[in-house]
Amino acid sequence: MFAKTQKVVPKDELSISSQYLIKASLVNKLTAGVYTYLPLGLMTLKKIENIIRQEMLKLDAQEILMPSLTPKELWETTGRWQTFSELYKIKDQSKKEYALAATHEEVIVPLIKNFIKSYKDLPLGVFQIQNKFRSELRAKSGLIRGREFIMKDLYSFHLDENDLNDYYNKVIQSYHNIFKRCGIGDLTFLTLSSGGTFSKYSHEFQTISSAGEDTIYLCNNCKQAINKEISTEQKKCSNCGNPKLEQKKSIEVGNIFKLMDKYSRPFNLNYQDKTGENKIILMGCYGIGLGRLLASVVEINHDPEGIIWPKNLTPFQLHLLDFDNQSFSKNYYQQLQTEGFTVLYDERELSAGQKLKDADLLGISVRLISSAKTKEKLEIKYRSESKTKIIDFKTLINELKHYYFNV
Amino acid sequence: MFAKTQKVVPKDELSISSQYLIKASLVNKLTAGVYTYLPLGLMTLKKIENIIRQEMLKLDAQEILMPSLTPKELWETTGRWQTFSELYKIKDQSKKEYALAATHEEVIVPLIKNFIKSYKDLPLGVFQIQNKFRSELRAKSGLIRGREFIMKDLYSFHLDENDLNDYYNKVIQSYHNIFKRCGIGDLTFLTLSSGGTFSKYSHEFQTISSAGEDTIYLCNNCKQAINKEISTEQKKCSNCGNPKLEQKKSIEVGNIFKLMDKYSRPFNLNYQDKTGENKIILMGCYGIGLGRLLASVVEINHDPEGIIWPKNLTPFQLHLLDFDNQSFSKNYYQQLQTEGFTVLYDERELSAGQKLKDADLLGISVRLISSAKTKEKLEIKYRSESKTKIIDFKTLINELKHYYFNV
Numbered sequence: 044m045f046a047k048t049q050k051v052v053p054k055d056e057l058s059i060s061s062q063y064l065i066k067a068s069l070v071n072k073l074t075a076g077v078y079t080y081l082p083l084g085l086m087t088l089k090k091i092e093n094i095i096r097q098e099m100l101k102l103d104a105q106e107i108l109m110p111s112l113t114p115k116e117l118w119e120t121t122g123r124w125q126t127f128s129e130l131y132k133i134k135d136q137s138k139k140e141y142a143l144a145a146t147h148e149e150v151i152v153p154l155i156k157n158f159i160k161s162y163k164d165l166p167l168g169v170f171q172i173q174n175k176f177r178s179e180l181r182a183k184s185g186l187i188r189g190r191e192f193i194m195k196d197l198y199s200f201h202l203d204e205n206d207l208n209d210y211y212n213k214v215i216q217s218y219h220n221i222f223k224r225c226g227i228g229d230l231t232f233l234t235l236s237s238g239g240t241f242s243k244y245s246h247e248f249q250t251i252s253s254a255g256e257d258t259i260y261l262c263n264n265c266k267q268a269i270n271k272e273i274s275t276e277q278k279k280c281s282n283c284g285n286p287k288l289e290q291k292k293s294i295e296v297g298n299i300f301k302l303m304d305k306y307s308r309p310f311n312l313n314y315q316d317k318t319g320e321n322k323i324i325l326m327g328c329y330g331i332g333l334g335r336l337l338a339s340v341v342e343i344n345h346d347p348e349g350i351i352w353p354k355n356l357t358p359f360q361l362h363l364l365d366f367d368n369q370s371f372s373k374n375y376y377q378q379l380q381t382e383g384f385t386v387l388y389d390e391r392e393l394s395a396g397q398k399l400k401d402a403d404l405l406g407i408s409v410r411l412i413s414s415a416k417t418k419e420k421l422e423i424k425y426r427s428e429s430k431t432k433i434i435d436f437k438t439l440i441n442e443l444k445h446y447y448f449n450v
Numbered sequence: 451m452f453a454k455t456q457k458v459v460p461k462d463e464l465s466i467s468s469q470y471l472i473k474a475s476l477v478n479k480l481t482a483g484v485y486t487y488l489p490l491g492l493m494t495l496k497k498i499e500n501i502i503r504q505e506m507l508k509l510d511a512q513e514i515l516m517p518s519l520t521p522k523e524l525w526e527t528t529g530r531w532q533t534f535s536e537l538y539k540i541k542d543q544s545k546k547e548y549a550l551a552a553t554h555e556e557v558i559v560p561l562i563k564n565f566i567k568s569y570k571d572l573p574l575g576v577f578q579i580q581n582k583f584r585s586e587l588r589a590k591s592g593l594i595r596g597r598e599f600i601m602k603d604l605y606s607f608h609l610d611e612n613d614l615n616d617y618y619n620k621v622i623q624s625y626h627n628i629f630k631r632c633g634i635g636d637l638t639f640l641t642l643s644s645g646g647t648f649s650k651y652s653h654e655f656q657t658i659s660s661a662g663e664d665t666i667y668l669c670n671n672c673k674q675a676i677n678k679e680i681s682t683e684q685k686k687c688s689n690c691g692n693p694k695l696e697q698k699k700s701i702e703v704g705n706i707f708k709l710m711d712k713y714s715r716p717f718n719l720n721y722q723d724k725t726g727e728n729k730i731i732l733m734g735c736y737g738i739g740l741g742r743l744l745a746s747v748v749e750i751n752h753d754p755e756g757i758i759w760p761k762n763l764t765p766f767q768l769h770l771l772d773f774d775n776q777s778f779s780k781n782y783y784q785q786l787q788t789e790g791f792t793v794l795y796d797e798r799e800l801s802a803g804q805k806l807k808d809a810d811l812l813g814i815s816v817r818l819i820s821s822a823k824t825k826e827k828l829e830i831k832y833r834s835e836s837k838t839k840i841i842d843f844k845t846l847i848n849e850l851k852h853y854y855f856n857v
Contacts, residue, residue: 045512045565045574071561073517079561080515088515105452108487108495110480111518111581112598133540133550135585135597143540143550154478154486158452167452174518174581178542190542191519 044387046071046081048401058254060338061185063350067404069358076182076190078334083405086358088193091333092172094224094355095195098217104168104197109150111174115140117149120309129177143176148306148328151198155312159200159324162316166206170197172333184256186338187294197329200307202314207301207325214329218248218297225336226353230343231296234259235281236270238300244273248297254342257295260288268293294339302326350406351426359387360447362407363421365414366395372413375421375436379411382440384447409443451794453478453488455808465661467745468592470757474811476765483589483597485741490812493765495600498740499579501631501762502602505624511575511604516557518581522547524556527716536584550583555713555735558605562719566607566731569723573613577604579740591663593745594701604736607714609721614708614732621736625655625704632743633760637750638703641666642688643677645707651680655704661749664702667695675700701746709733757813758833766794767854769814772821773802779820782828782843786818789847791854816850 046068053072056062064070069084080088096106112133118124124132124142131143144150151169159167172195182190197214201207215233222231230251238245249259249268258271262280269277269288279286306312307324316322337356344351352358361384365372376388387407389398395414402410403426412422417433423442424431434442444450453475460479463469471477476491487495503513519540525531531549538550551557558576566574579602589597604621608614622640629638637658645652656666656675665678669687676684676695686693713719714731723729744763751758759765768791772779775797783795794814796805802821809817810833819829824840830849831838841849851857 045562045571045576047565049564068565071564073557073561074519074521077517077519079517079557082512082514085513085515105489106492107489108492110484110486110598112481112484112583114481128543131540131542133538135538136535136587150480150486154480155452157456157478158454158475164452169452176519180543191517 044082046083048404055183056185057183058185058187058338058342059345060187060254060341063341063345063404064186064338067350067406070186076179076188078186078189083358084337087337087352087356088333090356090358091225091336092195095221095331095333096172098221098224099168099170099195099197102168102197102213102217104170104199106170106172107154108173109144109147109154109171111144111176112141113144113147113150115142117153118142121149121306122309123149129179131176131178145175145177147171147175147196148198148302148326152306152310152312152326155198155200155324156310159312159314162202162314165200165202165314165324166210167200168197168210169200170195184254186334187254187256189334192335193333195331195333199327199329200312201325201327202316202322204303204325207303207327211299211301211327214299214327215246218299218329218331221331222248222250222296224355225340226355227296227336227340227343232259232261232266232268232293234268234270234293235273235277236298237273245298245300247295247299249293250296250339250343251291252294252339252342253292255291255293255295257293259291259293261291262288294335294342296336296339297329297331299329300327302328345406348400349404352406352408354408354447357406357408359385359407361386361409361411361443362389362402362405363387363411363413364389364395364398364402366398366412367415369413369415369417371419375411375413378436379440379443382444384443409446411439451489453490455811462590463592464590465592465594465745465749466752467594467661467748470748470752470811471593471745474757474813477593483586483595485593485596490765491744494744494759494763495740497763497765498632498743499602502628502738502740503579505628505631506575506577506602506604509575509604509620509624511577511606513577513579514561515580516551516554516561516578518551518583519548520551520554520557522549524560525549528556528713529716530556536586538583538585552582552584554578554582554603555605555709555733559713559717559719559733562605562607562731563717566719566721569609569721572607572609572721572731573617574607575604575617576607577602591661593741594661594663596741599742600740602738602740606734606736607719608732608734609723609729611710611732614710614734618706618708618734621706621734622653625706625736625738628738629655629657629703631762632747633762634703634747634750639666639668639673639675639700641675641677641700642680642684643705644680652705652707654702654706656700657703657746657750658698659701659746659749660699662698662700662702664700666698666700668698669695701742701749703743703746704736704738706736707734709735752813755807756811759813759815761815761854764813764815766792766814768793768816768818768850769796769809769812770794770818770820771796771802771805771809773805773819774822776820776822776824778826782818782820785843786847786850789851791850816853818846 234249259268261268264285265283641656666675668675671692672690
């Protein structure tokens, strides 16, 4: 691991998550709102990516990869070349103008128009997991609001409003699965919010955190919430009518919109119904920022010593520390990998104290220690607990298989 | 599969590979040099990505993900803000200037400077697989020369020239493995070429193809080549001295450079040697364009009917066509997946002829047909062969396991 832990964090990093992510060298800051993912950070990012991809495939959505260089004409068709103030605009050598895609409606709608003609082709879900660019005026919240960031966006295409509503409800369940698997399910709530210009309301997924930029009113009865921005209209739970709502700071970790015909109409994205009549296709879109999700997980899973990764996102499954140049610790390192675990092995010539400090900062879910004291056994400690125990290798393997693979 | 095969290809697509990739709907053209990867194209792209990643990890290289938005100052430090004419330049809302990374030396060198201090940290290999942007004046060769494209770049960091040379030779072997696994090993040759400004020679990997923009002189004795651009200096094989060289058109599918101190010096990337003295770190860099590699594979693996995927890159392993609404074909579809194969199932209400035509165009390595004629058996045909045979399901599974899993 070339990316060693750091003592100093850039002064303008205000969020706890970016301070820990930078100190643990999971990410490195290039400039405001722009980060490099270092090896451990990229490992966690890919775990999030895989969870999201699996849940998207369960919805029968199909994955594509769209470009970032997008011609000006597409953004003029929807009017966003002028109105989207965070759009990065760019010219090539021949003076042709592009926007760096801040979102991809302007690409996917004309793309889909090439392929979808008939009611038989609908409904359809298509998703992407890739970079987006937004020229944010303030980018002070680390990975929570970046100028360049990785998003999953799912776009759905429908016959009519019923078809859209059915799909929208399935995506709500899929999002609950994603946040649960990422270890923040208990603190993440479906939240009614303003729908912008194209529908009265939309939904967000808000995770309770003191680092949040949003405020929600949470119903402890049905576990749904309302964003403060629409709370003047809505004084009770929109789902169960409960008037006792609790005010909380929160981070928006996902959002879902019924786009209706907002983008299909400017591009004339139509289909032929059973009678041969042309009808407009209705759309939904469903976003999750992967870097923001990663940072949110850190915001709500840390202690004064460092990060506490949920087991599905831990960059390595095991962190094996060798203290006294134990002859068999290298064997254990090999055997643990043979048993199917990913292992970060700390055999550096440093003090036990420094290794323990780094292990707490990195936050790998399970720490193992091989030392003169443990002899041929190993000490195991879960990052989320304080107690340690020394057990023999066979018992350890059984415990770890139960913890990670449920066997 | 929403992305159906196409009859019409954009007129300005000159290369055979982009014509087939667009007709088969593996990619979609957004504008010159800018493409969307559709589901089947993305599947093949990811197979290439995995092969490359595995070979990089065998070199003990560590993976990171760098941003595309890179501050102007970095490019001024190396002088490339003025001299790199393909650099896309961009301003944000506060008028801060960035380049869209066309390559990442200007990001990785200052990054590594944060972490590498001592001779003990070297040698080091770090790689990325991600988008790059180049404002190419002409972008007429499809995925072979894009304005936005996906590259693997490996950067290596060294104590001295011997250390760099050792690593460089290991990468040559790694690249041979990659091209072999991608099915173009027999036609791909290590080629001596001009080194640009920082060393007299460098090496490219050139794949023989009539679609190539390059010309090489190939030695049939030792299977190495010389790029025509340096052939006035070098009239015989640089490796074995053979004076009989064969002229061939070729595509550059990889390049490797000894950067020496070209980028480490402007950023003062130093290390402390054993005596405590500060020395400059030497660098190598090693690129492969994934889209270009994918297109090159198509350039040399097609027939008049369509693509012929090598088995390691085929988007699905099996293409199962059902002709006569056979009741058991859906069972076979399930069972083939249970046996561990990825299967594209064509149960569309189209004629047998249309399905066969699409199968040839898509080029999936193995085609299976279930029809009234095959009864409870299946017809198998390899895309690269012309003969077909009808065999029972158990025999089929054994044959396929041997073909794909070597068991």
